[in-house]
Amino acid sequence: MSETRKPFPFSEFEPKWQSRWESEKTFRTPNPGDEGFDASKPKYYVLDMFPYPSGAGLHVGHPEGYTATDIIGRYKRMNGFNVLHPMGYDSFGLPAEQYAIKTGQHPAVTTAANIGNFRRQLKSLGFAYDWEREIATTDPGYVRWTQWIFLQIYNSYFCEETNKAKPVSELEAKGWSREQIDAVRLAYVADTPVWWSPDLGTVLANEEVEEWKGKGHTVERRPLRQWMLRITKYAQRLIDELDTLDWPTGIKLLQKNWIGRSEGASVKFQISNFNSQVEVFTTRPDTLFGATYMVLAPEHPFVVEITTDENKEAVEGYKKACSSKSDLDRTDLNKDKSGVFTGAFAVNPVNKEEIPIWIADYVMMGYGTGAIMAVPGHDGRDYEFATKFDLPVVQVVQPKDESEWQGFTGQGTAVNSGFLDGLSTWDAKTKMIAWLMENEKGERKIQFKLRDWLFSRQRYWGEPFPITWKGGEHFALPDSDLPLLAPPLEDYKPSGSPEPILSKAKDWVELEDGAIRETNTMPQWAGSCWYYLRYCDPSNSERFISKEVEDYWTSEKPGMVDLYVGGTEHAVLHLLYARFWHKVLFDLGHVGTPEPFQRLVNQGLIMGEDGQKMSKSRGNVVNPDDVVSEYGADSLRLYEMFMGPLEQVKPWQMKGVEGVSRFLARVWRLSITDEGEISPKIRDEECTDKELIRVVHETIKKVGEDIEKLSFNTAISQMMICTNAFTQTETVSLKEFVSFLSVLNPFAPHLTEEIHERLCVKFGKEAILLSETDWPKYDEKALIRTVGELVVQVNGKLRDRILMALDAPEETAKELALASEKIKEYTDGKTIRKIIYIPGKIMNLVAN
């Protein structure tokens, strides 16, 4: 028990090959102009989502995607591509800072230690990364360009005519004032209600709130001055250009829904006895005749103004209740509608009827105009509300069938709607919008759910903004001052006030000329928005990526990266933010493609052995280090690919690792004896076994095709079939065996390299026709089967298999089938009505 005997000596040869690849720079990827660059080779850029280097190290989910891309990368390399397959670290982030708060240790120290551990683990898996291109988002040389790109965004505005970002210098030239320009910058400062977490000491993006609340942190709503990025200007392009990408439809849909485009109309309602109008957005202008009341969000600016004295107390009370409610889980409050009457009325523009104005928390200030026209006859929420508060419900749409109209939200025919009566929903919408425009009561409008991106944080471990303030105005730092690094702090504890932590460093903040530095920092997303660009040219100190290099690694397709593999958790945020930055850089002429990632594949989650999500608390976490030391890196790689389809959620099974390990051991024993000699079974002679040759060629073909399809599990099963065939024959010819090794190489690179090297020593390099760096070719002729089984069915049920020439004409096949005893049993006394014959596959006799 003390010494476990390894089925093959992976612990000897795996480190050996890893250090050889490293010292020989086997997987170095040359750029144009570099030594060894070959312009005739096509390029292939395959990218992993780089990890956040947490203290816990790699988990088994990481190698799933990384092995997949490694196989593709190695395969493309064997097929003559110049492959870019890099790795790095998304190393800014809150956990390093939380750790610093606890221990006082500078986040840079823990981050460096964690990166060291990740690097060691990644190397132990034998990935063919070009380690000279390794980057971390916290490197000063990287931060510099993250800040530079921010300044590009800061110095741009969105030109509505061209639908593109342009430098604000163009506006300066046109004589725009400083104030006017600041109002259109793609990066701007705004006082907005944000989610502030006192114990984390930072604001959080909407989309981060749930995550941190789940971890027990408190979050409250408060207005703060923040940096925002004007991503909403790109909403339409971010939707439209999805169509040009090879992404899973589910992810495209997720992004589309997130951006949330709705078509409809804005409608202006006059407020009775006031000289102001309230604008609402509706997707159903055809139901305007059914609008029997109006609802404002409690935070709507008009609420105070229009509330009558007798309703003031109730309205104030309700508003107060709502603001504290925002801290609670609102979903719990969804069930019951609540609201209060303001005492004011609005005039429905189409029928001049006075309708009451209510406030209710089912209307959100953040979407549309923060006000709605309520059509309780044809909207579920409005109906619920109207029923509760006894408001009038009017039918304005007649469903096509006889179904109940109350709460009917579908398309139908307009009724009780004046000039719309009799029109279909679609026509009624068009006509109503025309009417609204004619009467200046509204217009066609497209509304997006997407908000501008809250880009600032109050934490320490992020990129500082390259911005200074003087006299209430912000200024960009000159490029020559970049990178601007955060000063070291004694104490990282949040102060409890929303003042950014960097403001503690007075010497750093206060500049000689009376200017002060911006003390906010960028969110973690900043670094991951452009890392795929930096990999191309990681040590360039002149530019974030040189034009020539960018040009080389860019494709003719809209997306720059050929294949991007990572988890679905980034389906919306990272992928949307990166697309946005890329488009800005594209508009400004810094990159040549409109999209960053052409083909996207999401690997499925690996669950624990118990079928539950892996987590420390459940105790079902599998550590890749343990698997490597017990079964070897090749086994881990192969198992992760053999578990099932890459994109599927699947449970870990340690027995399965043993299974693939046994397979690799069989390959080893096939060629190497217990004494470490080349097995006498491997012969340097022509193979005469046609069937064996067929299996080998079938394997070359299928594995290649399966790799292209990312269908690694079936590729592995084919290689197992091939190995089983080798095992069952007396001798294995060297040529066939080496072909097989080449095909297995991208999956199990250590084992195959080791066997290959030993074969070279024994037989001499000349004896081995195929080089290990070439993907073998298969012979179509060797794949053809001439004789095989024809399946014969009677009335669609399998009754016999008959060995015959697979290209036999129907007459011959029919004779053979009818001569079969088994078939006779089923056709006796019956008439054969029809024969379906598909040569080589099936014959179906229809008889009764």
Next chain:
RNA sequence: GGCGGCUUGGCGGAAUUGGUAGACGCGCUCGACUCAAAAUCGAGUUCCUUGUGAGUGUGGGUUCGAUUCCCACAGCCGCUACCA
């Protein structure tokens, strides 16, 4: 509530321009080797009432033939959530 995905042996999964359901692996059973065990090798392994039987979540449909196509339903998972 909305959107998306999934459902095949004891388990992971294979097979779709409709054509042998269960490839490959795990597990299990039996055998060989061994003093014995492990490892390894070989044979078997959808189920049952063993039949001209049933069978890919359930019910229906199209077809000579359906895991694959169509309709309805159920269950599970993920995301999103009063989006007007």
